[in-house]
Amino acid sequence: MSRLDRFLSLDVENGVLRAEAGVSLSDILRLAVPKGWFLPTTPGTRFVTLGGAIANDVHGKNHHRTGSFGRHVRAIGLLRSDLGRLTVTPESDPSLFNSTIGGLGLTxxxxxxxxxxxxxxxxxxxxxxxxxxxxxxxxxxxEESADRFEHTVAWIDSTARGPRLGRGIFSRANWIGDGAYDSHDDESWKRVPIEAPEFVLNRWTVGAFNELYYRVNLAARGASPRHYTKFFYPLDAVKDWNKLYGRRGLMQYQCVVPRETQREAIPALLDVVTRSGRASFLAVLKTFGDLVSPGLLSFPRPGATLALDFPFRGNETLATMAQLDSILMAAGGALYPAKDGRISRELFQRSFPRWEQLAKDPAINSDFWRRVAE
Ligand SMILES: Cc1cc2nc3c(=O)[nH]c(=O)nc-3n(C[C@H](O)[C@H](O)[C@H](O)COP(=O)(O)OP(=O)(O)OC[C@H]3O[C@@H](n4cnc5c(N)ncnc54)[C@H](O)[C@@H]3O)c2cc1C
Structure with a gap:
């Protein structure tokens, strides 16, 4: 869909943008930032399309303030095999609108x-x-930051155990209104040249990296101004960062647990990871707020979300994830389909109890949907 990438209109007074669905968030920022506008919320990479951001109803570091992406969508131009070309708004067809927000491209x-x-x-x-x-x-x-800071997130040292379980670096931020509207370019200044051999990422190197990362940030503690690219998109600065994980790549496990069970479930999940020795250097913890998304299959909900990157090591990795699933199900949590390649039918249906109401386009053929729903 990235060829469908034209801007259609921008109301500079009111900040309302209409664009084709293949426009990237990066392109939107290059257009909007100099005019004093930003995305209502953004995932950790700007290299996603508008259509993709809606199909997964993506969330960002400001979820506790603004909710997910879908809350800020006013209208969608949708092409269906059975109904033709439609303009869908929350008023014109709430059921189809709510199905399409977070609808995984199935509507x-x-x-x-x-x-x-x-x-x-x-x-x-x-x-x-x-x-x-x-x-x-x-x-x-x-808790203390939610009211005072628009953006909050923590990096977690997933190798820390015992009394230091879950230690990490908490970042919180507010926009500075200094009138300097510098946007960005997409030139990456670092590049991972080759796929790293698998032995590079083992429990000792990841442990050493995490220790180093923690100490570097310990030294950098305090407040400082940062451009939005550095704060929101640190990985976008490293071209082909995924090659660090070697030929078999990575699998991410991102889940959310409800507020009522988060204080038991998050340590239990981290405990499995540290014991497995399969920790990664990208583990992120964030609390979601109460703002509800219109999306039927939307992932964010009040509670805490944990995202873990695992270098893929076949059955060993899958076994660790199965252990995480059991804890997640007992805690009444949900897994994020955007990051998933293996969710079971049972976990999907428990995670998204309204799945049967999805207004799926009958002509869309999906292995994922067959696995979890049909
Ligand atoms: C480094 C990194 C960081 C990330 N951080 C976050 C984060 O902080 N928060 C978060 O929520 N997500 C995050 N993500 C996930 C990412 O935001 C989502 O997976 C997003 O949906 C990807 O969009 P895409 O345009 O690349 O779409 P694709 O990956 O190509 O597709 C994603 C889904 O969207 C559907 N789709 C795409 N375009 C259309 C269209 N025009 N019409 C209908 N369906 C369509 C596809 O069918 C598919 O189901 C991150 C991903 C990466 C790689």
């Missing part, structure tokens, strides 16, 4: 989107870096 082809942007006073954020010792400290920081 038809999204041709264009009308999106409400967010006003910014400049392109820099005041970012505070706070190293913390354990999960109790994380919960306290998340």
């Amino acid at each position: 038809g082809v999204i041709e264009w989107v009308e999106l409400r942007l967010s006003k910014i006073g400049g392109s820099y954020l005041d970012v505070e870096i706070i190293p913390y010792d354990d999960l109790d400290a994380f919960w306290a920081l998340a």
